[in-house]
Amino acid sequence: MVLAGGQGSRMGGQDKGLLVFNGRPLIEHLLEALQPQTDALLINANRNHARYQTYGYPVISDAQNTAGNAYLGPLAGIAAALQAATTPYILTVPCDAPHIAPDMAVRLWQALQRDGAELAVAHDGERLQPIHALIPVTLLPSLQAFLAGGDRKTDLWYSQHRVAQADFSDCREMFRNINTPEQQQALAQTLPPLPLRVLGVSAWSGSGKTTLLAALIPHLKQAGLRLTVIKHGHHHIELDTPGKDTYRFREAGADQVLLASRKRMAMMQECKTQREPELADVLRFINPDCADLVLVEGFKHTAIPKIEVHRPSLGKPLLFPDDPTVIALASDDLSLAVPAHIAKFDLNQPQALAAFIVGWLQQKKTPAATHLPKHLSMTEARTRILNRVQPLTAALKLPLRDALGQVLAEAVISPHNVPNYTNSAMDGYALRGVDLPTDTPREYRVIGKAFAGGAFAGECGAGECVRIMTGAAMPAGTDTVVMQEQVTAGADGCVRIATGQQARQNVRLAGEDIAQGSSVLPAGRRITPADLGVLASLGINEVSVTRPLRVAFFSTGNELRSLGETLEAGQVYDSNRYTLYGLLKQLNVDIFDMGVVRDDPATLEATLLQASDIADVVLTSGGVSVGEADHIKGILAKLGQIHFWKIAIKPGRPLAFGTVGKAQFFGLPGNPVAVMVTFLQFVQPALLKMAGATANEPLLLDAVCLSSLKKQPGRTEFQRGFVRQEGGRLVVDKTGYQGSGALSSMSRGNGFIILPEERGNVQPGDVVQVQLFGW
Structure with a gap:
């Protein structure tokens, strides 16, 4: 379903679906791209119906449309499509983004199945693209109710459902849309046809990029690939010489010269700008008929999947630690340590590297899209975790x-x-409410006593009362108790009660x-x-x-020693297991402490398998960063699945979340404070949901910060503080050094000072949010 029902206010009111792009209306590009992926097509439009109907597909207006409110936003169009659909799902796209990936429907469907979600939405690597979605028609009642309440925001409706995110970070141009005439012009000039599969070859000068490419090309051609190679030169390029016809044409002022013969064609274009060309500038010249794969030599700083060429003898540093787009390393030194998501090849064996490239191309998504560590926001990470874990049913x-x-x-x-009988809430005297004194005090005859567990057997009449104790059943005929402090002695066997009493006071009713x-x-x-x-x-x-959750946990690291062992140089006692034990004990789960496991892949793999067999959840601490001995991610990729492993928080950035066997897996950082932060913010909510507990958001309070705090925007930080009341307000001090290894800062504190992503430094007197431990 193409959403063409917008007002186009920023385009001067033009119908964007009918804007001309590359010689044809935008709607034609989209219908052509969607037709092979779908069983039926719909166009959502609120005007120009006759024009859209010429394409031979049903044209529908917004749901809940009225004459006075013709443009109700994309959700109204989606609701209309859900009503008109003849298939179980609708695939939605906007009319103003002209390029659609040929496997868009497949990717969204796979994400939906993978996550067991209700609907799937495209993600460009940085943010959700909410109009590129796969939505079941069963959600129509939910959407209708949402719209009936006056809401229009797509993300708010999505938040009511389980949403799967489909990764489209390898074709982000799909989300470049047209909102202004300037964008229309810029898109037509720069956007290459989709999809082009682009792979870079990057290295320091002298590493042998060109030699490797020349060796790879014959093997890739033998595999049946059509290849385009882009060479980025930083200097003057001269391809023809004086005396050649093409040279004369260029010298005469031609902006572009094409040379064509039956064997090959060549093009030369004069650059009118002084800036270095970007890869996007070059890609628009590619002929897709010659480009199953575009190999790029140069453009080292462009965010495309890359193979790094490295010769240690040059004395240059590796690129991949600072370039997360590297998917493979080709080197003449195979002893180099690389993370698990980077493949390693002998620089002098191009055939093996070519086989890797062919396999990479055959995947639905590139390894870069699958494995690139993405720094999720705290909210997004917690949402993903809670959407994936499910409550136990036993x-x-x-x-x-x-x-x-x-x-x-x-x-x-x-x-x-409860209470199961009407009784007195006070020690005093029971009587009839209608018999209470009105103008002057009055005496009442005491006819007996009633005790808790010993009811009065008779009935109280006018002018009478019963001495009664707290919890005693109300005597027959009474409905009011006057507390004993408001009663004085009267004549023998009588008491005096003053005015000002209320009928039915001091009585607890049955079932109250x-x-x-x-x-x-x-x-x-x-x-x-x-x-x-x-x-x-x-x-x-x-x-x-x-049934209580079963949680298995262990620490990793050759430097760790258990209590009772003697420490040698470079060794430390394992504190994380004791911290985790305490945190888990508070949640009443069944605990399986599997000790300390050395940094040995075979031992780690065996321990993970054993833990996943006996537990619903497996926790580890350490081994999920990017060090040479951090094996957990690689082993998990082999035994199960990693959903993500980097979060934009401090401390606790390397948190791995995935599955191993039948168990959910959380790989916590190794630093002690980071262990507690990630457990309390991510693991504990997941464990509570799996245990069937009703979800509760943490209680956040405002407090005046008395300390100066350093903070860089871009990530959520959890600093440790001591919260107290002072002068009728909450105040908080930081608890000393805030390093992620300083566990004493947690012990001395009673809560977190939470500094959100966008916040910078905090000055004394600023108001901050705090989260008390245990709340």
Whole structure:
């Protein structure tokens, strides 16, 4: 479904679907690209219906459209398409982005299946592209209700559902749209036809880039590939010489000269700008018929997948530690250590590297798109985790005393009223409310006593009262209690009660606290000490709870030693396992402490397999960064799947999340504070959801910061502080050195100072948000 129902206000009111691009209306480019991917096509338009109908496809207007409000936004068009669709899903695209990947539908469908989500949305590597989506028609009632409430924002509606993100970072030009005449002109000038598969070859000068390319080309041609090679030169380029016809034409002032024969064609174009050309400038000249693969020598700083050529003898540093787009390394020294997501090849064996390139091309997505570490925002990372993990369904009965901290598998319904009889809330005298004194004090005859557990047997009449204790059943005929402090002695056997009393005061009615048949505690509630008392008051001696989660964890590192062992130079005691044990113990999960595992791939692999067999969740600390001995990511890619492993937070950036066997996997950093931060912000919410607990957002409070804090925008930071009340307001101080290895800063503190991505330095007196530990 092509969304062409917009107003086009920034284009002077023009219908953008009918704008001419490369000689044809935009709608024609899109219909041509979508037709092979779909079973049927729809056009959403609110004007020019007759023009759109000439393409032979149904044209529909916005849902809930009115004469006075003709443009209701993309969600109204999507709702109309969901109503008109004859297929289970609709694929949505905007009318003003003329290029569509030929496997767009496949990528979105695969993301939907992978995540078990309700709908799938394209992601360009930096942000969601919400109008490029795959949506089931079963969501129509939800969308109609959303629109009926007056909402129009696409991302707000998406947030109500489980959304899978499909990676389109390798063809980001697909999301370049036309909103202004300037953008229309710029897009026509610079955008190459999609899709071009581009692979760079990067190296320091003298490393042998050209030699490697010349050796690769015959092997790639033998594999049946059509090849285009781009060579980036920084100096003057002269291809023809004086006396040649082409030279004379250029000297005479021709801007472009083409030389054509039956064997080959050549083109030379004079550059009118002094700036260095960018790769996008060159790609627009590519003939797609000659380009199953575009090999690029140069443009080292352009964000395309690259093969790095490296000769240690040149004394130059490796590029890949600072260039995350490198997917393979070709070197004459195979002892070089590389991360697991980078393939390594002998520079003198081009056939093996060519086979790798062919395999890379055959994938639906490039390894760069699959493996490039992306720094997710804190919110996005937590959302992805919580969308993927699912609650356990197994339940068991536990005695009431053993249920503390467990999660209720089903709601508790009250079998009777609490209190189960009407009783006194005070020590005093029970009487009829209609018999209370009005103008002057009055004496009442005391006819008996009522105690908790010992009801008064008679009936109280006019001018009479009953001495009553807290919790005693109200005597027959009474509905009011006057507390004993407001009663004085009268004649023998009588008491005097002054005016100012209220009928039915100081009485607790049957069912006032809990009514019979009402829901007392909902499913998903973690049982508190107060809940134990409430359940006991109902006479309930056992409850149904979700089976406790099984969590296995271990630390990695050759430098770690367990308590009781002697430390040698370069060794430290393993503190992370004890921290994790304490954090897990508070959640009432079944704990499997698997000790310290050395940095040996075979041992790590065996331990991960063992842990995934016995646990629902596997936690590790250490081994998920980019060091030579950080093996966890590579092993996990072999045994399971990594969903992401870098988050824009400090401390705790290298957090790996994925699956191993049947278990969810969290690879926590090695630094002690980073372990606690990532556990509390990401792991704990996931464990609570898996345990069936109702989700609760952390409680954030405003406090005045008394310390000066350094902070760079671009990531969320968790600094440790001590929060207290001072002068009627909350204040917070940082707890000393804030390094990610300084666990004492957590021990001395009672909460996090949370500094969001966009925030910079904090000065004393600034207001910050704090999150208290345990809240």
